[in-house]
């Protein structure tokens with residue numbers, strides 16, 4: 013009988029939030045297909061995390077344990093999980109779509125002659141798996157066919173961690189065979205980028221600027237709005253990539269997570285990697301000349317228009333209102 | 336060092352997305368095409384490595400004839416030569432299928448380093464580099480911002496989530512998926528554009544590479560995204576919408 017295997021990721025010796033979301037997705041897929049769900053936790057010391065997982069509605073929890081899995085390497089993880097998947101023969105393998113998973117899951121799938129359906133945001137009948145295309149401007153529905161497991165990674169925030177069903181599961185130990193010589197990369201300790209001098213995380217008002225601004229010379233347009241609102245200035249990734257604003261002002265999956273009362277997105281398209289950083293915002297205002305820009309899907313108020321006309325007008329209106 | 340850079344031609348960022356009659360892809364007739372953004376950063380890193388350590392930069396792209404313009408752009412920026420896999424059925428291949436095609440062209444070249452972009456701006460699989468490493472039996476690292484050549488191989492700077500980084504050491508030959516933003520992109524000079532015309536572009540057909548089209552994952556249909564929140568669109572002149580917005584923020588959202 014087929015089953016669903018969800019691969020759990022640890023971060024700083026804890027189960028990452030997005031792993032709980034992947035578990036919720038696995039349970040929902042399991043309910044849809046009437047399949048049992050098992051969780052695998054790879055690492056060097058997985059006992060306590062496995063115990064935590066055992067309190068969930070799972071057929072079993074597998075500790076994939078080996079000293080060479082203490083630090084993540086693509087070679088170690090690909091080999092360990094290949095062995096596990098060959099032994100368990102699940103019909104579906106789900107992962108959280110984290111930076112770690114995107115670094116090895118495509119190779120794992122390829123080793124088994126399969127293709128990962130990555131960054132999944134929803135599961136439909138069939139099952140079909142939806143994911144974004146064209147930087148969020150389109151949704152695509154994907155279907156797996158043929159023999160062999162279907163590999164899925166789920167996008168952060170697409171499923172709810174608190175939907176994970178409680179229960180009780182048995183814990184099994186799986187010891188993969190890994191030789192030190194198989195591991196070809198040597199990972200260093202994580203380090204922080206430049207010192208953080210702005211705390212966007214606690215800002216109440218944020219004006220955030222994207223590639224619609226065209227060039228650094230146009231930044232005063234948004235700086236003036238930020239000043240009028242008493243807001244911090246933030247940006248999408250390309251603005252920081254181009255060096256127009258320092259990286260510490262970047263919002264999104266590889267930047268800061270913010271939760272202001274007001275987030276004004278100016279000339280930002282609304283790619284998923286940006287949106288995950290602004291989920292906690294109370295009110296989102298989007299200004300974009302493209303009526304189909306995905307940012308409008310998450311905005312409370314939208315203005316379709318040229319930011320070079322709209323933003324100065326808002327700045328004036330805010331100033332007038334504050335007098 | 337011999338470096339291959341895999342470059343994909345993708346719809347230009349602000350190209351209109353209209354779903355075609357088949358419902359599986361967009362109308363391509365009137366759109367402009369561009370070099371995938373992270374591939375431009377991969378090319379830049381390759382050119383800088385060549386400037387420091389000498390060697391050769393080879394561009395590899397699979398796509399229909401129009402991909403030739405993006406290949407010329409890469410040559411104009413300084414790549415030495417190119418391989419164009421002429422392929423009109425990219426859309427029928429899944430990520431593994433495209434990677435098999437690329438791998439078949441890469442193997443006989445035996446590069447010291449293969450760079451890909453992190454993610455294509457159209458399909459956004461973010462997988463091709465990692466799969467290529469698997470198919471070629473090479474070590475890899477992804478989300479790379481910077482590459483340093485060492486006596487033993489490479490030290491690369493990898494981006495982690497939320498503003499963290501990590502250095503990774505690995506031997507060569509290796510495959511790296513390059514993230515954007517690691518360095519400043521150069522522009523093609525007039526001289527570069529002129530020179531590009533005389534550089535070698537070898538065309539290979541997908542058929543002669545004998546990579547199977549069979550795919551295990553299929554894109555069944557595409558659709559415009561659904562709105563998650565009920566967005567109020569404010570319309571009028573700039574001045575009117577600005578006034579309406581401030582009203583709303585003051586009296587409806589109560590945050591001003």
Ligand SMILES: Cc1cc2nc3c(=O)[nH]c(=O)nc-3n(C[C@H](O)[C@H](O)[C@H](O)COP(=O)(O)OP(=O)(O)OC[C@H]3O[C@@H](n4cnc5c(N)ncnc54)[C@H](O)[C@@H]3O)c2cc1C
Nearest residue numbers: 222223224248249264265266267279280281285286301319
């Ligand atoms: C692993 C990974 C991590 C990433 N991390 C992040 C991250 O942390 N943060 C982040 O932001 N991105 C991140 N990205 C990049 C992300 O995918 C998008 O590429 C990026 O967010 C796009 O930025 P943008 O919206 O400013 O640019 P674009 O997508 O180019 O959008 C520009 C927008 O401006 C509009 N516009 C143009 N001119 C005007 C005008 N005159 N008036 C009004 N509107 C106008 C256009 O209609 C368009 O919608 C990441 C990507 C990857 C692969």
Ligand SMILES: Nc1ncnc2c1ncn2[C@@H]1O[C@H](COP(=O)(O)O)[C@@H](O)[C@H]1O
Nearest residue numbers: 341342397451452454455460461462463
């Ligand atoms: N058709 C192609 N030709 C050349 N390179 C490609 C092609 N498709 C993908 N790539 C490379 O693989 C990277 C990741 O693509 P993807 O896995 O589709 O997100 C791209 O940034 C390119 O470097």
